[in-house]
Amino acid sequence: MTLSGKTAIITGSNSGIGLGIAREIARAGAAVVLNSFTDRKEDHALAAEIAQEFGVEARYIKADMSKGAECRDLIEQAGGCDILVNNAGIQHVAPIDEFPVDKWDAIIAINMNSAFHTIAAALPHMRKRGWGRVVNIASAHGLTASPFKAAYVAAKHGVVGMTKTVALETAEEPITCNAICPGYVLTPLVEAQIPDTMEKYNMGREEVIKKVMLERQPSREFATVEQLGGTTVFLCSDAAAQITGTTISVDGGWTAL
Incomplete structure (x- = not known):
């Protein structure tokens, strides 16, 4: 499943799941753009390491995913993209009547609103190139709920709904949009x-x-970051060209209960 010749932007990808996905996409031959809200030497070094290890172009672009304008500017700075992976996210746990308003706003902005802005900016580029893949990293909490995680559950359910809408809007084009719903990783x-x-x-x-x-x-x-990366690569491959508007759970059976 080669992705040679494609360019992928992965939000929130200087560590954890995002970095694991970026590495697997690079392993498949695509150029990658790493992202987070920091701008450290270590961030740019990660991109250089991926470039050297996999023989692809890789760079790091700072953008704060809580700010819509920066989300959109990330796409433009990257020169567009063939593959967009919306992975950026944060968490806070508290009863809903005690949930800090600033935490609610930040979780909704970073976990859900950022995907709206990046997709809106990326789709014109994908249409111009005649091909595109959007992969939204949702969660088992995009399909079910847990107490004390109102903002996270709401945001991830929203991501799943947005995934379906984007898939319908692009259904007659060579563009797909799907969500991966991990359990504990x-x-x-x-x-x-x-x-x-x-x-x-x-x-x-x-x-x-x-x-x-x-x-x-x-x-x-x-689940492992490599498994999530492999699932992402599959969704970006020709084998998944007719998979759109759906969720793939990588959760060890959590949502089967």
Whole structure:
């Protein structure tokens, strides 16, 4: 499944899921644009490492996904794109009657509104090129809910709905739009939480993972960033040309319950 000759923009991709997806897309031969809200030497170094490892063009562009104008400018700075992966996201947990308004606004802006702005800016470029793939990283929480995550659940449900709408609007064109809905994914951020959780519950590593962290994930195994990257590459391939407007769950059976 080669993506040679294509250019992919992956939002929120200087770590975790986004970086894993960027690496798999680069492995498939596409040029990649990494993104986050920082502008550090390390960010640009990540792009240089990907370029060297996979022999593709790679660069880093700073853009704050909470700001619509910067979301749109990211697409223009990149010179357009063939593949857009909306991955940027944040989380906050609190009861709805205690949920900080600023946290609500930030989660909706970064997790959902950013996808609206980037898609709106990217589609004209895709139409001009005669081909396009939009992959929105939603969540198992885009299909179901958990308490204390009102903003995140609302945003991810919104992303799933927007995915369907964009797919219908582009259905007669060589452009697809789909959403991937991960369950719990083993990222550096999650890995860092394991020791504290072990101490809190007085459990060993594997027991904490299976009984506490992955309580709602029937496989009792984390998804990996490589698996999400591979799923993304598949959705961008010719094999998935007739897959549009749908969700693919990578959640170990969570949403089968």
